[in-house]
Amino acid sequence: xxxxxxxxxILDQKRLLARFWQAASQFWRTDKALGLAGFLIxxxxxxxxxxxxxxxxxxxxxxxxxxxxxxxxxxxxxxxVPLAAASIFLAATSVWxxxxxxxxxxxxxxxxxxxxxxxxxxxxxxxxxLTKGTENPEYRIAVDVRIATDAPxxxxxxxxxxxxxxxxxxxxLWEIGxxxxxxxxxxTLTIPGYLVFGVIVYSGMVSGLMIFxxxxxxSVIERSNQAEAEFRASVDAFRQEAEQDNPGPIDxxxxxxxxxxxxxxxxxxxxxCWQLVRTTLVSHxxxxxxxxxxxxxxxxxxxxxxxxxxxxxQAAAAFVVxxxxxxxxxxxxxxxxxxxxxxxxxxxxxxxLDELDANEKAARVVAANS
Amino acid sequence: MQRITxxxxxxxxxxxxxxxxxxxxxxxxxxxxxxxxGGSITGAELRNLADVDGDLSETLETTANKVLAQAxxxxxxxxxxTVKLQTGWxxxxxxxxDMVRRGKADLLVVGRRGRGRLSGLLLGSVSQxxxxxxxxxxxxxx
Numbered sequence: 408x409x410x411x412x413x414x415x416x417i418l419d420q421k422r423l424l425a426r427f428w429q430a431a432s433q434f435w436r437t438d439k440a441l442g443l444a445g446f447l448i449x450x451x452x453x454x455x456x457x458x459x460x461x462x463x464x465x466x467x468x469x470x471x472x473x474x475x476x477x478x479x480x481x482x483x484x485x486x487x488v489p490l491a492a493a494s495i496f497l498a499a500t501s502v503w504x505x506x507x508x509x510x511x512x513x514x515x516x517x518x519x520x521x522x523x524x525x526x527x528x529x530x531x532x533x534x535x536x537l538t539k540g541t542e543n544p545e546y547r548i549a550v551d552v553r554i555a556t557d558a559p560x561x562x563x564x565x566x567x568x569x570x571x572x573x574x575x576x577x578x579x580l581w582e583i584g585x586x587x588x589x590x591x592x593x594x595t596l597t598i599p600g601y602l603v604f605g606v607i608v609y610s611g612m613v614s615g616l617m618i619f620x621x622x623x624x625x626s627v628i629e630r631s632n633q634a635e636a637e638f639r640a641s642v643d644a645f646r647q648e649a650e651q652d653n654p655g656p657i658d659x660x661x662x663x664x665x666x667x668x669x670x671x672x673x674x675x676x677x678x679x680c681w682q683l684v685r686t687t688l689v690s691h692x693x694x695x696x697x698x699x700x701x702x703x704x705x706x707x708x709x710x711x712x713x714x715x716x717x718x719x720x721q722a723a724a725a726f727v728v729x730x731x732x733x734x735x736x737x738x739x740x741x742x743x744x745x746x747x748x749x750x751x752x753x754x755x756x757x758x759x760l761d762e763l764d765a766n767e768k769a770a771r772v773v774a775a776n777s
Numbered sequence: 778m779q780r781i782t783x784x785x786x787x788x789x790x791x792x793x794x795x796x797x798x799x800x801x802x803x804x805x806x807x808x809x810x811x812x813x814x815g816g817s818i819t820g821a822e823l824r825n826l827a828d829v830d831g832d833l834s835e836t837l838e839t840t841a842n843k844v845l846a847q848a849x850x851x852x853x854x855x856x857x858x859t860v861k862l863q864t865g866w867x868x869x870x871x872x873x874x875d876m877v878r879r880g881k882a883d884l885l886v887v888g889r890r891g892r893g894r895l896s897g898l899l900l901g902s903v904s905q906x907x908x909x910x911x912x913x914x915x916x917x918x919x
Contacts, residue, residue, distance in 0.1 A: 629827070630833065666872075673816075675833065677820075
C-alpha cells in the first residue's frame with residue numbers, strides 16, 4: 408500500500424470512529440451507565456479473587472494427595488463446593504450485567520440515530536443523497552448499532568480482566584517458580600522468576616505468530632461485512648424497483664449487477680475462510696502446547712524436589728491463565744473487526760445525516776437572504 | 778448459422794478460441810458475441826484490496842472489461858464487423874450455458890484449457906461441462 412493511501416485510510420477511519428464515539432458516548436455520561444460500569448468492574452474483580460482462590464485450592468488439594476492426607480483431601484473437596492457455587496453465581500451475574508449494559512446502550516444509540524433519521528423526513532432525502540456507503544440505513548440502524556454497542560462492552564471487560572489477571576498471576580508465578588539456575592557456556596546463569604520470563608516469551612511468540620498469520624483478518628472481515636451489506640442493499644433496491652415497474656421479464660443487466668455483488672460476497676468469504684484456516688493453525692497449536700509448555704517449564708524444579716506436586720499444578724494453571732490473558736487481542740480479532748465495520752457503518756450514516764443537516768441550514772440561509 | 782458465441786478468460790487457450798470463432802464468423806458472416814465470466818482474482822490481490830479499502834466489485838468489473846476489450850480488439854483485427862460483449866458472474870459453466878441460452882447462440886466456441894487448472898483437475902473442466910450440457914453446438918479449440 409502506498410504511504411499516502413495508508414495515511415488517508417487511517418485518517419478516514421479515525422474520523423469515522425470519532426463520529427461514532429461522539430454519538431455513542433452520550434450513554435456513558437449518564438449515572439446509570441457509570442453505575443453499570445462500576446458494577447461490572449466489581450464483578451470482574453470478584454471473579455479474579457475466586458480464580459486466585461481456585462488456583463490456591465488446586466495447590467492444597469494436590470499437595471494433600473501427594474502426602475496421602477485423606478482428611479485434608481476431603482476438607483478441600485468440601486471447600487470446592489462453595490468456591491464453585493460462588494464462581495457460577497458471579498458468571499451468571501456478569502452475563503446479566505453485561506447484557507443489561509449492552510441493551511441500555513443500544514437503546515440510547517438506536518433512539519438517537521432513529522430520531523435523526525426520522526426527523527424532518529431525512530429518510531426521504533437520504534435516498535437522493537447517496538454518498539457511497541449510506542445505502543441500506545434500515546440495516547445500519549437495526550443491526551449495526553446492535554453490533555457496535557454489543558462488542559465494546561465484552562471487549563473492554565475482557566481487556567480489563569486480562570490486565571488484572573496477568574498482574575495477579577504474575578505474582579503467583581514469581582512466588583512459586585522462584586529462580587532457576589542453568590549453565591550457559593560454562594557459566595552458571597540464575598534466572599529470577601523464570602516462570603514469569605517463560606510465560607512472557609511464550610505468549611510473545613504466540614501473539615507474534617498470530618499477528619503474522621492473521622494480520623489481514625480484520626480488514627478482510629470488514630470488507631466481507633461491507634460486501635454483504637452492499638449485496639443486501641442491491642437485492643432490496645432491486646425488489647423496490649421491480650415493485651414499481653410494470654410486470655415483465657427481468658432486465659439482464661440488473662440480474663448481472665446482483666450477481667456481481669454476490670460474487671464479491673463469495674470472494675471475500677473465500678478469503679475470510681483462508682484467513683481463519685491460517686489463524687486456526689496458531690490458535691489450535693497454542694491450545695495444545697500452552698499447558699504442556701507450563702508442565703515442561705516446571706518439571707526441572709519438581710524433579711529436583713524444589714517444588715511440590717501442588718505447586719506444580721498451581722504454577723501450570725497460573726501459566727495457562729496468564730497466557731490466556733495475554734491472548735486477548737488474538738482471541739478477539741474477529742469481534743474487533745466486526746465491531747469496527749459496524750461502528751464505521753453507523754458513523755457513515757450519521758455523517759450523511761450531518762451533511763443533510765448542513766445542506767438544509769445552508770438552503771435556509773440562502774432563502775432568508777434572497 | 779447466424780450467432781456465434783465465444784467464451785474467454787484471457788488465457789492463451791481462450792485467445793486461440795477467439796481467433797477461431799472470429800475467423801469463422803468472418804467467413805460465414807455470423808454475429809459474434811464474446812463473453813467472459815468475471816470473478817477471477819487471487820488471494821494476494823484480495824488482501825491488497827482489503828488493506829487499501831478498495832472496491833472489489835469495481836475491480837472485478839474492470840478486470841472483466843479489460844479481458845473483453847482485448848478479445849474485441851483481436852476479433853476486429855481478424856475481420857469481424859460487429860462484436861457484442863457480455864460479462865457474467867458465478868459458476869463459469871452454468872453461467873455460460875445460461876447466457877448462451879438467453880442469446881440463442883447457434884455455436885459456442887471455447888478453449889480446451891483456461892486459467893483454473895486446479896479446479897479443472899478436481900471438478901472436471903469447464904469445457905468438458907459445456908460440451909455435454911450446452912444447448913447448442915460446441916467447438917472446443919485445443
